[in-house]
Amino acid sequence: MTGGRDTAHGTAAGAAGRPGWARELLEHLRPAGRDVRRVVDWLAGAVDAEVALRDGAGDLLAGGPLALDEALAADVASGRIASAAWDGDGRHLRLVRIGHPKGARVLAVSRRTPFDRHASDVVTHTAQVIELLLTAHETQAAGVRLRRATADLRLAILQLLMVEDTVSARRVAAGLWPGLLDAETACVYVLESDPSVRDRLAAECIERTQEGALVVRCPAVDGHVIVLSPREATATDLRSLVERHPDTFVGGSVRQSLARTATAYGQAVSALAVARFRPDNTAVYAERTHPERLMDPSPLRTWAARVLRPLDALPHHTRAELLATTRLGLEFTAVATAKILGVSRNTVRARMDRVESMLGVDFDDVTVRAVVHLALHTQINLLDGQGPADSAASSARRLTELLSGPAVSSWARELLDRLDTDPRNVRRTLRTWIAEGANAERAAQALGMHAQTVREHVRSAEPVLERQLLAAGTDLYEVALAHLAVGDLEQPRFARE
Secondary structure (H helix, E strand, C coil): CCCCCCCCCCCCCCCCCHHHHHHHHHHCHHHHHHHHHHCCCCCCCHHCCCEEEEECCEEEEEEECCCCCCHEEEEEEECCEEHHHHCCCCCEEEEEEEECCCCCCEEEEEEEECCCHHHHHHCCCCCCHHHHHHHHHHHHHHHHHHHHHHHHHHHHHHHHHHCHHHHHHHHHHHHHCCCCCCCEEEEEEECCHHHHHHHHHHHHHEEEHHHCCCCCCCCCCCCCEEEEEEHHHHHHHHHHHHHHHHCCCEECCEEEEEHHHHHHHHHHHHHHHHHHHCCCCCCCCCCCCCHHCCHHHHHHHHHHHHHHHHHHHHCHHHHHHHHHHHHHHCCCCHHHHHHHCCCCCCHHHHHHHHHHHHHCCCCCHHHHHHHHHHHHHHHHHCCEEEEEEEEHHHCCCCCHHHHHCCHHHHHHHHHHHHHCCCCCCHHHHHHHHHCCCCCCCHHHHHHHCCHHHHHHHHHHHEEEEEEEECEEEEEEEEHHHHHHHCCCCCCCCCCCC
16 A cells, blocks of 8 residues: 555654555454454544445445435446546545445545545555455355354254164265264264353364264253264374363263164263263263163063053154154253254153153153153164064063062162161162152152252262262163162052053
């Protein structure tokens, strides 16, 4: 930029030969100063004028309103003429066309004194700066829209996997991430950080895994990033990332089929709770002895099919939708489930209410939830209930008999006996709390103690039992089944049981 003496500010040219107004204008191109409104305001002061920046339709974008010849302004905006000058009524007006990806803009400058060479130079170069800023802003906005669309697509793929629609998930992923979901199995990882740095953490995950993983900003928890990957190397990639960010934690699942993504996600969240207490901030879900693995598979499968049989009359897609929603709804709150599935919480509640009605149960009862959870996971773990023909003996088996087997009984006694060393009788508190629907206030009333004391007792039982209890999910349901197995709680009744 070149020009004569800066009559507006009286500033001498700098050592580089630029006048003062040019140096000031260049400052607006620095990253911290890229604001078109500020440039327009600066121009008004630099040439002692009224300035307006308008779009092609005549709407004001910056500056103040000016009375213009609309036909002349339209000619400039359309490109019929690049600029125009007009004098009259004691005003001197300049109109300059500014190119823009979404349609030209018009810069209008009105002065009481004629435009000398200095003022003309300032207007011309300011128009160029405004065009650069508008183009850069549009390019940046397009990049933001592209990143947002890509993030939405990643979330959509995860939501399809959560409801076991692996065919659709693969079809959606194939266009942008070929081969990502070709494997039959994968691990899920959940990273936890401060919400303010989550976007940066997600970007680093994408860069570190080199598009070899599905990276999703968790829709339910602001500080979580979900990573699904079939690659063994992803675990190492994420550990090295955590080493660089000391306030970040990661929990990982064991390898699961893509249809069991929801199960893997639950495992990763469970492992994340452990990672918070590990020196390296990482943990992998520990496969432990689950009660269903201690039961005879054939009778267990038959029992689960019988409990869920009322849903068999539904169309396949409706049944799959209800079962997938219920599996997640038993693990997480309705709000979190809704965000994970991309539906409203009212939809989640309506689907679970329908399952309750068809099964003839009440999900406010923790033992009912535990039993339905057992049936659902038996179904998915044992090939969706498809097995050999059931014998008469296995068809007659009830939950009472399944839980009274020697292996299950021994497991349940060993688990709950760990609580007997606590002199506060935490075991009684925990039993009462479960019986009262995991409601601390009702349990406190039944026990004659403060609700906070109940919560403290339950919280102190968590490390002893090595299970999360205050957050409803698999851990709580296993403890509820243990109480049923030893006879400390009354078994719920099912219409089909």
